[in-house]
Amino acid sequence: MTDALQPILARIPLFADKTDLRITELSGGITNRNYKITAGDDAYVLRVGGNDTNLLGIDRQVEYGCTLAASRVDVAPEPVAFLEPEGYLVTRFIAGVGIPAETIGAEGNIRRVVEAIKRYHAVDRFPGSFSPFRVVESYLPISQKYKAPLPKNMDWFLATASEIERAMLRDPFTPTPCHNDLLNGNFIDDGRAIRILDWEYGGMGDRFFDLGNFSAQHEFTVEQDEILLREYFGSVTKSGYARLKLMKIMSDMREAMWAMVQAGVSKLDFDYVGYGQKYFDRVQAAASDARYQGVLAEF
Numbered sequence: 001m002t003d004a005l006q007p008i009l010a011r012i013p014l015f016a017d018k019t020d021l022r023i024t025e026l027s028g029g030i031t032n033r034n035y036k037i038t039a040g041d042d043a044y045v046l047r048v049g050g051n052d053t054n055l056l057g058i059d060r061q062v063e064y065g066c067t068l069a070a071s072r073v074d075v076a077p078e079p080v081a082f083l084e085p086e087g088y089l090v091t092r093f094i095a096g097v098g099i100p101a102e103t104i105g106a107e108g109n110i111r112r113v114v115e116a117i118k119r120y121h122a123v124d125r126f127p128g129s130f131s132p133f134r135v136v137e138s139y140l141p142i143s144q145k146y147k148a149p150l151p152k153n154m155d156w157f158l159a160t161a162s163e164i165e166r167a168m169l170r171d172p173f174t175p176t177p178c179h180n181d182l183l184n185g186n187f188i189d190d191g192r193a194i195r196i197l198d199w200e201y202g203g204m205g206d207r208f209f210d211l212g213n214f215s216a217q218h219e220f221t222v223e224q225d226e227i228l229l230r231e232y233f234g235s236v237t238k239s240g241y242a243r244l245k246l247m248k249i250m251s252d253m254r255e256a257m258w259a260m261v262q263a264g265v266s267k268l269d270f271d272y273v274g275y276g277q278k279y280f281d282r283v284q285a286a287a288s289d290a291r292y293q294g295v296l297a298e299f
Contacts, residue, residue, distance in 0.1 A: 005035065008046070008088060012081045015039065032200075036093055043093035044080065049200075055142050055265055056258060057135055058200045060087020062128035066202030067091065069126055069177065073119045075196050094197075096190035104184060105224045113187065113214065114231040116194040117179075121207055126177035128203035132250040133165045139257040146264025149273055151280050160287045161253055163296065164246045170299040171239065175204040182214040208240075212247025216255075216282075242298035249286045255279040 009015040022038040035046045049060060070076035077091035099109060143150055180201040188195045215225055225244055229236045259276025
């Protein structure tokens with residue numbers, strides 16, 4: 001793999017004349033391949049995008065811009081090189097530790113994550129835009145084209161998404177710089193603050209999707225959701241809680257449809273079908289719950 005990377009490294013001035021580079025592939029990604037590159041005392045990460053990631057709605061120029069903007073408020077790793085047209089991205093390596101999924105929901109950890117989220121939410125602007133509703137719509141024809149195993153009741157899922165969007169439009173949001181992919185593996189504790197990786201879905205969107213996505217990906221309880229809202233807003237309101245609950249459903253629906261696209265196009269060895277089914281099941285359970293209609297009525 002090192003030999004295959006040489007043509008890429010030769011195009012990056014930072015590495016082009018180095019003969020002592022140490023390269024290690026980083027594990028854990030389910031879209032791209034990432035490599036730690038050590039040059040003397042300095043370490044970097046090279047992101048090589050997966051095949052056909054444009055079908056996932058990823059714009060590498062937007063990713064670079066969001067990463068750069070978030071790095072300026074000390075949240076994202078600093079980009080040091082960006083290769084076009086492929087969109088290969090090199091950032092400084094952040095030394096630190098991950099936060100285990102089973103402990104990230106502790107009140108102190110929620111507080112620290114919210115501190116990071118609020119820093120980039122306060123940035124003036126990100127390039128690009130993000131809507132979970134438009135993403136779900138755009139993933140459908142791609143999934144169908146590649147004959148992904150969509151649920152037989154796919155019409156019900158689409159109708160549910162439309163129902164949620166109509167409800168939320170009764171209380172329009174102000175677009176905010178968002179990350180939109182707050183998976184557990186994207187958090188690093190550098191000993192001083194929580195840093196956030198992988199800004200490929202970043203863009204201007206609804207801050208409640210970031211909050212709902214963070215909550216959904218870590219399966220927060222009602223009590224943890226209340227901590228999350230209190231840390232972010234200072235208090236918990238009925239409308240705020242309702243918006244969070246609905247965005248948790250949309251986070252799961254986006255994740256399920258993302259998996260259907262990946263099942264058709266990705267060449268990585270990963271069970272995208274099983275991964276997607278887990279999220280379809282979660283959407284169906286949440287939207288079939290007796291409390292769901294009450295949540296919709298809060299808008």
